[in-house]
Structure formats: structure tokens, C-alpha cells
Amino acid sequence: MYNFTKSLCIILLLILAFAGCKDDKEVEPKNALMHDGREFEISKGLLIHLGKYPEGESGQVLFLSSDGVKIRESGGHIDSIYGIGHGIYFELISATGTELDEGEYTFDNDFTIEVKTFFDSYVVFNGDFATEDGEYYELKEGKLTVKKDGPNYILDIDCIERNSKHVTAHYKGPLTFYDEE
Template identity: 30%
Template sequence: MKSIRTSCWIALSVLFAVACGDRKDPAPASNFKYDGKTYELNVGYYESYGANGDGSYDMDIFLMAESSDSTSSTLDGVYLDLNTSSAEGLVAGTYTFAEERKAFSMVDGSVSIHYNTVDETGDEYGIVGGTVEIAGTGSTYEITFDLTLDNSKQVTGTYKGKLLPFE
């Protein structure tokens, strides 16, 4: 699973560098807190993997910081593997960490801090518990999370803004 996440982070960092190089609109006030430090989140992507076969739908979310250096391959970000109850996209509600896929569950995820997608260095921690609250619909969301990581530390945060399709 880590190789899939790493591949997604690499693809997203390249996409981000190209797509956001000339961005002029102000970023939303979004961030996550880990180990006493605050990390900015100002761009979000989603990728839909379709039906799970149990009435739920697999939707992966990538939230990360826009770097002032668009050539950088180092990022801070949060990856959430959510399962929604609608084929149309995320449904407002609380998604709780679970071992099995079902509607309103989160089965995987990670938090990356100063993670270099080229040489795979930096810190990346798996999510082993917690909740994600989704508000909003369509292209604009407020995503609030309180997560337990595989190093027994907590990460909390909020992302307010658009979720762009990962292509």
C-alpha cells in the first residue's frame, strides 16, 4: 500500500508544480497540527475508485501545502482513504477509522512531513485511528480531522476549499 501512496504523492507533486505555478487567488486558511507544529494545507485533490461491492464507494483525498518553490519535490500533506455512501462523491458526515470498507469509514491514510517524493525521505506516518468530518458538497468542502498515527501521536486539522480531480 505504501508504494501506491508514494506513487500518488509523486504524481500529485508534479501535477501541483505545473498547475499551481501561476496561482494568484488567496489560499484558504487550512492546516494540520502535529507534535506542536502547524503545517499549512491549501490544495486538495480527490480520486474516485468506484464501488466497493457493499454499497459504499472508495474516495481518496490528498491535502497538501502549496510550496513557494514550485520545483520542490518535498511536501507536507495528509492522505485519507474514505468510503462514502454515494457514487456522486463525498457525502457530509463523520467517517470513522475501520478495518473494513463500508459507508462512512476510513480504512487507510498517512501524514507526510517534509516528505521528499523523489528519494522517499522525510517523515510519513500511517493512520491507525480517528475520525474525519466532512461538510459541504460539490467542489467546496470543509474537512476536519482528528487522527491517531502509528507512532501513537495525534494529528488534528482542517481543510477548507475545493477538491480538484486527480488526473
């Protein structure tokens, strides 16, 4: 009986030891926007080409939003944005007009129109995009990191808004492209 109890204790200890082991795979962060201790889901992204600048760079808009934000199209172009939800908006400069360049984009207060910079950016929470009601915060500094994984973009955002509060976000997924040049 003593050997049986001893064996049972060893088996239970081994089960507990292996149950506590985690898979070494990296856990992918969820698609979310964080501000002032609050978390908001984001589920889709748009990349809008605005046109070429004098030096050959491309002006673009990156817009990430929650499911409640809807896009109305007309003839392959954006007619309007409506619905209620959350979003983050960047006007940025890229070397190409049809995709985002990989790398780090930085906030440009001086509007130098250099590749991999952004400006006129803001975040909105609980916004009604038809009436423009909601919590809007203009971004004043920060960075946007862009990576590609096949058809998906991996976007990590770390910015400061005008009230000096952090705005962070992570998004992994495709970007719907519109050429509004």
C-alpha cells in the same frame, strides 16, 4: 478646565472600551495540519475515485497537501505526484463516486468497507514525493468530519498516529476530482 479634563477622560475611556470590543463573527481556522506541537500549511485537496465495491459503495482517496506538492497529469488522469511538502492521505468509502458525503467518517481497523469509514491512512511532513523521503506516520484511529459550503468542502481531522501523537487538520476549499476507476 476641570470639566474639560473630566470630559476628555470620559471620551478616552469610551474609546478604550469600544476598541476592546471584538466583532462577534466566528474566526475561520486556517488551512493547516498540526502534529506534535508543529503546524504545517495545507493549501489544496484532491478527491480520487478508485471504483465501486461489491455493495455499490465507492472507494476514494482524499489527499490534502501543501503548495510544494505537485500533480502531473496525463490524459485527465494522475501520472505522478512530486515535489517537497506536507500532506495527509485517506483511503475511504463513500456512497457516491464523485464527491464526499457530508458527515463523520471514522477509522476502520477491520476493513469492513462500510460507508463513511477510512483506512490505510497516513500523514507526511517535509516529504520528497518523488523519492518518498520524509517523516511518514501511519494513522491508527480517529475521525474526519466533512461539510459542504457551495463548491468548497470544510474538512476537520482529528486522528492518532502509530506513535500515539495527535494529528489534527482543518481545510476549507475545493477538491480537484479525478476518476481513476
